[in-house]
Amino acid sequence: MQVLYFxxxxxxxxxxxxxxxxxxxxxxxxxxxxWLKGRGDGxxxxxxxxxxxxxxxxxxxxxxxxxxxxGDEVAVFPPMTGG
Amino acid sequence: MQVLYFxxxxxxxxxxxxxxxxxxxxxxxxxxxxWLKGRGDGxxxxxxxxxxxxxxxxxxxxxxxxxxxxGDEVAVFPPMTGG
Amino acid sequence: MIRVQTEDFDIxxxxxxxxxxxxxxxxxxxFVGLVRDYAGDEKISSMTLEHYPGMTEKQLSxxxxxxxxxxxxQDVLIIHRYGTLNPGDRIVLVVTASAHRxxxxxxxxxxxxWLKTKAPFxKLEDRESGAQWVESRSEDSVAADKWVRVTDA
Amino acid sequence: MIRVQTEDFDIxxxxxxxxxxxxxxxxxxxFVGLVRDYAGDEKISSMTLEHYPGMTEKQLSxxxxxxxxxxxxQDVLIIHRYGTLNPGDRIVLVVTASAHRxxxxxxxxxxxxWLKTKAPFxKLEDRESGAQWVESRSEDSVAADKWVRVTDA
Numbered sequence: 001m002q003v004l005y006f007x008x009x010x011x012x013x014x015x016x017x018x019x020x021x022x023x024x025x026x027x028x029x030x031x032x033x034x035w036l037k038g039r040g041d042g043x044x045x046x047x048x049x050x051x052x053x054x055x056x057x058x059x060x061x062x063x064x065x066x067x068x069x070x071g072d073e074v075a076v077f078p079p080m081t082g083g
Numbered sequence: 084m085q086v087l088y089f090x091x092x093x094x095x096x097x098x099x100x101x102x103x104x105x106x107x108x109x110x111x112x113x114x115x116x117x118w119l120k121g122r123g124d125g126x127x128x129x130x131x132x133x134x135x136x137x138x139x140x141x142x143x144x145x146x147x148x149x150x151x152x153x154g155d156e157v158a159v160f161p162p163m164t165g166g
Numbered sequence: 167m168i169r170v171q172t173e174d175f176d177i178x179x180x181x182x183x184x185x186x187x188x189x190x191x192x193x194x195x196x197f198v199g200l201v202r203d204y205a206g207d208e209k210i211s212s213m214t215l216e217h218y219p220g221m222t223e224k225q226l227s228x229x230x231x232x233x234x235x236x237x238x239x240q241d242v243l244i245i246h247r248y249g250t251l252n253p254g255d256r257i258v259l260v261v262t263a264s265a266h267r268x269x270x271x272x273x274x275x276x277x278x279x280w281l282k283t284k285a286p287f288x289k290l291e292d293r294e295s296g297a298q299w300v301e302s303r304s305e306d307s308v309a310a311d312k313w314v315r316v317t318d319a
Numbered sequence: 320m321i322r323v324q325t326e327d328f329d330i331x332x333x334x335x336x337x338x339x340x341x342x343x344x345x346x347x348x349x350f351v352g353l354v355r356d357y358a359g360d361e362k363i364s365s366m367t368l369e370h371y372p373g374m375t376e377k378q379l380s381x382x383x384x385x386x387x388x389x390x391x392x393q394d395v396l397i398i399h400r401y402g403t404l405n406p407g408d409r410i411v412l413v414v415t416a417s418a419h420r421x422x423x424x425x426x427x428x429x430x431x432x433w434l435k436t437k438a439p440f441x442k443l444e445d446r447e448s449g450a451q452w453v454e455s456r457s458e459d460s461v462a463a464d465k466w467v468r469v470t471d472a
Contacts, residue, residue: 006371007441008452056439059374075371079455082399082438083267083352083411083431089218090288091299139286142221158218162302165246165285166199166258166278166420178331181351189356189406195427196349198334202418203342253342265355268462271428274348278420309421 001070003032005046006077009053012046021070029055029074030064047076054079084153086115088129089160092136095129104153112138112157113147130159137162167242168226170217172249175259184241184263191240193267195274197260203253205300208293213300215248215257218286222246229280233262236276237269244277246285276313282306320395321379323370325402328412337394337416344393346420348427350413356406358453361446366453368401368410371439375399382433386415389429390422397430399438429466435459 004017026032033050036043047053050064056075057066068074087100109115116133119126130136133147139158140149151157169175177198185191201213230242241263251257260277264270282302289300322328330351338344354366383395394416404410413430417423435455442453 004371006369006439007443010369011443011452056371056374059371059377061437075374077371077439078441078452080436080439081442081453081455081459082436082440083434087218089216089286090290093216094290094299139218139221142218142224144284158221160218160286161288161299163283163286164289164300164302164306165283165287166281176331177334178329181330185351185353185407185409187407189354191353191407192355194351194353196351197420197424198338198347198349199420200338200344200347201342202345254338254340254344256338267350267352267431271350271431275424275428278424305421 001032001068002073003036004073004075006075009046009077013042027067028064029057029062029066029068029076032068032074033064033076052078084115084151085156086119087156087158089158092129092160096125110150111147112140112145112149112151112159115151115157116147116159135161167244168223168230169243169245170219170222170226171245171247174247174256175245177256177259180243180245180259181261184243184261188240188263190265191263192265193270194261194263195267195270196262197258197274197278198256199258199278201251201253201255201257205291205293205298208295210253210291210293212250212252212292213257214250214290214292216288216290217246217248221286225285226281229277229284232280233273233277237262237264237273238266239264239269239273242273242277244281246281246287248287279306279309279313283310320397321376321383322396322398323372323375323379324398324400327400327409328398330409330412333396333398333412334414337396337414341393341416343418344416345418346423347414347416348420348423349415350411350427350431351409352411352431354404354406354408354410358444358446358451361448363406363444363446365403365405365445366410367403367443367445369441369443370399370401374439378438379434382430382437385433386426386430390415390417390426391419392417392422392426395426395430397434399434399440401440432459432462432466436463 243261245259262273396414398412415426
């Protein structure tokens, strides 16, 4: 599973992209985020406040409870500030 | 008194500007228009429907009952179509 | 700034001049009105704009002042052409610049809506069937009236 | 048409290309967003825009399609820059062209409002006090939400 981070999520974690193989209990974006929190302080800080997180699955805006599988591209980022 | 015509008012009357000395009973734009109607067919046709006429006195939008005096610049025209 | 002229204008150059050296501008909205080649299903070969010299400049200056009073604007430009124009030719340019996008977009819309009914221009279209004066549209009055403030009534 | 690029753009040239040879366009609205030199009372020395390559293009194309579905448009152009920009630099250009001014003005406002909350860009300001991520504003969500149609809810 390809996981991407942008904005201050990326800055706190320290990397912009990683290839991960989460355990079988990770079936939604929310559970992925919970699992990621255990990977280090940067992740814990980045994912501290889930209300300030936005996600995309396969480059489409999704909700935290969206289901994900192995081949998906999942992105976690702050609210977008385009324009 | 300087009187100006624009748009189809000008086209119907056939001139764009004239220097006039209306009689003393002409004290408002409406009475000026009534008086002008007697000056020829072009005027009568141009001023046929007073609801489609707009006026300006001294280059300021005015109403038909606006008072006018000798030195004024009075303009009569169709609704404006700027932009 | 307002300009009433027969010559064409260069949108990029005008916007460039406005933003050069003013880095307080966050949003810049513009509108260009052009001569269309059809009125309904009738082809237009040209359009002649007549205006009221003197009053036109007064009215445009007043519109600019009104926009600046209602919104916090860094700059305003209104250019309105007159004379004979061909389909595809530019007629009018409105540019508004502000620190914030809302002010620039709203004031640009305001100016265009008011120009339609408050700028002393009249348009004569040269159509296949002959010359035809462009009539004012009731929608334009409605659009202009939505900007009237209760305190003005 | 949409473009995501680091390079600057030439507003006059873009608008010129759009109107050249299309005399069905009666109104053309545009918006340019620029980097301001201050955030509150703090001076900004530069701004770095990060985006989500792939998703950005998808989202901008979707916004263009949505605008074309809602309004009768002759043309749409969205150019969004990324990378490091200085105060006064252009960030984004939206141009909408239609036979009628209302459609061009409304759709331009719509696109800018939706870009704010639906285009995957994030902005890092280099301020006197250090680097600071630009936060999303609740007003921007309100502005974006006003375009949500009942049928979409």
